[in-house]
Amino acid sequence: MTTNTPESRRAAIRGWVAVAGRAISPHHPLETFIARNPLADYEHLPYEEALRAVAREHGILLTRAEAEFREMHAAGRITDEDLVAALHVVVPEARTPRPVIVDGRITSITEILRQDLLVSPPAVTSGASMPTPAAALFPRLHARVDDLTGRWLAALLGAPAWSTPIRRGPMWETWRRLAALDPSVPRRVRAGIRTAPVDPADAIDAALQRWGIDDDGAESFIRAHLLAQPGWTALVRSVGDRARGTDLTSLVAVRATWERLLLPADAALPETTASSSDTAARQEAVAHALGADGAGVGVSATLHRTLSLVDATARLAVWQEAYERRVARTLSPSAEPVLRPVGPAMARPLAHAVFCIDPRSESFRRHLEAAADVETLGFAGFFAVPISFRPADGSPEVASCPVLLTPRVAISESSVDRDAITGWRRRRSAHLERRATVQALEKSTLAPYAFAETAGWVFGAAAAARTVAPRAWRAASERLRSRKPPTHVDADVVFGLEERVLYAETALRMMGLVDGFARIVLLCGHGASVTNNPFASSLQCGACGGHEGEPNARAAAMIFNDPATRAGLVERGIHIPDDMLFVAAQMDTVTDEVTVLEPWRIPATHETAMWELSRALERARSANVVDRAAELPGAPVGAADSVVVADARRRAADWAEAYPEWGLVGNAAFIVGPRAITAGRDLGRRAFLHSYDTAADPDGSGLETILTAPMIVAQWINAQYAASTVAPDRFGAGPKPLHNVVGTVGVLSGFGGDVRIGLPWQSVGVGREARHEPVRLQVFVQAPLARINAIVESSEVVRTLVLHRWITLRAREHDTDRWLRFGSYGWHTEPGFAVAEASAATVAREEQREKENL
Known part of the structure; x- marks a missing residue:
């Protein structure tokens, strides 16, 4: 109209x-x-329809190419059982047991479609977006x-x-x-x-x-x-x-x-032509694979009717589902927990350490648990404190919380010594002003030429030093600038008592830490020390809006340690012992160094325990750096631990380093449950681990928050890594050496063209090989199914992701239950899940019991 x-x-x-x-x-x-x-x-579209729309409008496949999937099948990476199970998920008609007769041979819809996956002309795209x-x-x-x-x-x-x-x-x-x-x-x-x-x-x-x-x-x-x-x-x-x-x-x-x-005035749009169908080629290929005569009228009609259930794009959806099943089996939590021996001397651990759910924390937690009697927990890195943060050096205020939330208050950083911070802030401001002046000169029209003539020799020498000896340059720079005086954050001032109690209760119940407190609970935020990296924020804490988690850890520790807050928690059924201390810390995900943020707050009564914890953190750091280095390009694999640690420090300081760390590459699973179901397992830094204990969350509000906030952010991360891997020219930022920064908004590849979105190739691959496996997020939740049902029903975002199969949701109520998968018709069991894991967990438990008996 x-x-x-x-x-x-x-x-x-x-x-x-x-x-x-x-x-x-x-x-x-x-x-x-x-x-x-x-x-x-x-x-808002089901996954297969979205694949079609993206192929039509963007001209790209949102999965691996079908030829790659077939190669993985031939190599055994994808099994026939996976293909059959995937067909039953994507194509409802394939679930029917009714036989199909093809040229006198008895077969089934599933078998016809399986052969179609293996022998039909592979799905392709035009390679261009809508013209x-x-x-x-x-x-x-x-x-x-x-x-x-x-x-x-x-x-x-x-x-x-x-x-x-x-x-x-x-x-x-x-x-x-x-x-x-x-x-x-x-x-x-x-x-x-x-x-x-x-x-x-x-x-x-x-x-x-x-x-x-x-x-x-x-x-x-x-x-x-x-x-x-x-x-x-x-x-x-x-x-x-x-x-x-x-x-x-x-x-x-x-x-x-x-x-x-x-365009010329007489130019006219060309006539559009309908694309040719590949139905005949598919029918011939499948008939040959079945050993049937494809020319027969009955054969042709039967195959045409069956093959019409899926098109080339739907085949990709089936392949993707089959491809993800092995990943899900590999990362699915144990069917039974690995038991931790408890005796009189171990009734209270040395410490609880709370890390961000970020997959990079998974391996560090594992090494820390092996280094000392420390129980670790996973929680979103903003620690349930949505704030905007004003640094003491006068830097711009930042929103340090998930982008799904709006900061409730602005927290400022202040110094314990007012005179010291005033002098430091003056020196810091002067440094920032000099840097801003240089950047303005670089961006102006004529000034860079005069600036290069007068100061170029100084900056040239500095550039040479930074290139040849990056670690020494950083150390010298830090010595020239005065060290930051001790500071604190004013969370106890800006938050009212009721807010502090609410935040504390919410966080403790969500992470399942409501009793059995150690004398020390380490709240460990994270950040990444990198140099000359336009995408530095992509390596920071996603739960903190792409910033470091330091201010949130400090604010949370202050709230938890506040006597009035603790008194309010007692009224809500949570009693924190008087000798229990929350300590804020920060982990550098490039060097794996953990720094206590406010050591001057640690009383003499806890110094010995903190010393033991610090030693354990350093042992975990060395082990984790060595573990990660095996996968970093150019790392000194096989060298002494001290050499590998030194190389990690170099990567943080080297402005020419393209691989300071791998970030969240490989992320594939989001696991919600007690630590016991993943303890001791090497998940390869591929899982977001969020602690959860049903008993600590009586009304289910904690689980609702986990599934409607941290899980959503994890799905964003997972989807962006996948898109940057399968379509790097469309949804990735391209190779880092070609980047030209456009102000603060993005990068160009070369001197012009489109601003690049997504992640640099060096964040997902090496050379021509992808390092990241593009799979949809596999979500495992150990909680009452009724609670999960209520959340799926009430949250449109969660319901859409689950029912349209943008994520795969599996759940169970107890440690020994089989994992159930949520589908269009509710929960159902899956072949191949929980059997092997139950056996392995049982063996581990029996071995543990034998050690205890000895």
């Missing part, structure tokens, strides 16, 4: 833009980079449109020092004014820009009329332009401001107007 008034027409066009823009998720600037599924807005008119007619002019638009957006959003005039007004208005003065485009194009409509929606309408596109095709035309440069589109979605005129409508108007004016 055609709209009548100009206002209604503009509203319709803006609506089409809003819908089309959902084809790519917002991309956060580098300084606040967090993992996010770049295709999150496809999650704009320019892409379909004149690819070189399409590239010209991309280049002109990218340069404009780099100036607008990248904020170079010379781009102030560009940011003075709305995006479309400013573009019309300044692009009409661009001497690099023909005069007729400049004249067309001057006479372009004042409203960007009208400019889009003019393009639609130019190409003869009706309302039914308008959204596809707009989506094609938005997906021509998905990086800039995602960035505008994230930082755009409709009130200031920076929005997707203006972006489409700029691109569509460039295209309309640059």
